[in-house]
Amino acid sequence: MRSELAQRVAEDQALRVQLSTDAEPDMAVFERLSATDEANTAWMKDLVARHGWPTIARVDAAGAGDAWLLVQHADHDVDFQEHCLELLRVAVAADQASAKHLAYLEDRVAMHRGRPQRYGTQFVQAPEGQSGFVPHTLADEARVDEWRATVGLGPLAEYARGINGKNGNGED
Structure with missing residues (x-):
């Protein structure tokens, strides 16, 4: 689980870096990024359904951060982001996830739902x-x-x- 999280985040970040450094945005890269986000979301849905939220105890702090990042980028499925937000709240309360990550996801969901954000991360x-x-x-x-x-x-x-x-x- 931990190595798969790391591999998926590495691909996610490589595509985002490519988009941010290209002088002219490449539609093929946008399409690959969209497909990657959708595949990562499907994988995370399965992981969360089978194992619950990937906590620090289960996947270490870096792995928990990777799980958060994949969900943070699941903008095409705000319902899933919101579901994970509740799981992340529980994990943060148990010192099994980062409060910073919770703030970012809380703001992201609020923005997508048309509500004001609390932490100013978006x-x-x-x-x-x-x-x-x-x-x-x-x-x-x-x-x-x-x-x-x-x-x-x-x-x-x-x-x-x-x-x-x-x-x-x-x-x-």
């Missing part, structure tokens, strides 16, 4: 006339850094600078 393209990316709607802008700190995430402004490059405007 970004969208800036409005027309602006460059870069901005956080998806926040549940409470005044408390976002407080909530981020509780799960070990740094301030939102620092994260946004990282998302948008050194200058904070989408330029490196």
Whole structure:
């Protein structure tokens, strides 16, 4: 299970890196990525149905992180993401998964469901006339850094600078 998780994440990340570094996005790579995400989701559904959530005790911390990443990228199946969110909550409460991963998945599901996000982990393209990316709607802008700190995430402004490059405007 652990080696399969690592192999699937390696392929996932290789495709995403290729898309992010290509000057012109290649539709064939997009299609491969979509097929990879769907195959990974089907595999994770089977794994979760047979064994439950892949906890730190079962697959070590790196394996638990790999499981989270595959679910995080299952955007075509938000119902499954939401199901895993509940399993991840239980695992985090038992110190068997990362609270950071829980925050990212919670925000991802909220964004896909059209709800505000709590931790500010999910970004969208800036409005027309602006460059870069901005956080998806926040549940409470005044408390976002407080909530981020509780799960070990740094301030939102620092994260946004990282998302948008050194200058904070989408330029490196």
